[in-house]
Amino acid sequence: MRRVVERQQAVVVERGGKPQVVVISMEEYERLWAGRPEQEGWKALVDRAREQIRAELGQRKLPPSEDVLREMREERDAQLQSLR
Secondary structure, eight states, X not given: OHHHHHSOXXXXXXXXXXXXXXXXOHHHHHHHXXXXXXXXXXXXXXXXXXXXXHHHHTTSOOOOHHHHHHHHHHHHHHHHHHHO
16 A cells, blocks of 8 residues: 555556456545536436437427337338338
8 A cells, every 4th residue: 555655656456366456545546527418317318318419400390209109110010120
């Protein structure tokens, strides 16, 4: 731990000759963590996707999901049919 804290040297811990973890100082850990983008939950991702869709649609209405699914299935079936 002294080497990690005082000399700012990371220590690689191996298992069976393969690197498994790295020990770093709290200072280095906090620096790395601060630069990390905020982790979003799935709800935040869905909300962001909805906003992007609304922006792209403008005044147009979103087609019903049943229509979209039907079209996707028809495209998939046509692709599968062409492979036979």
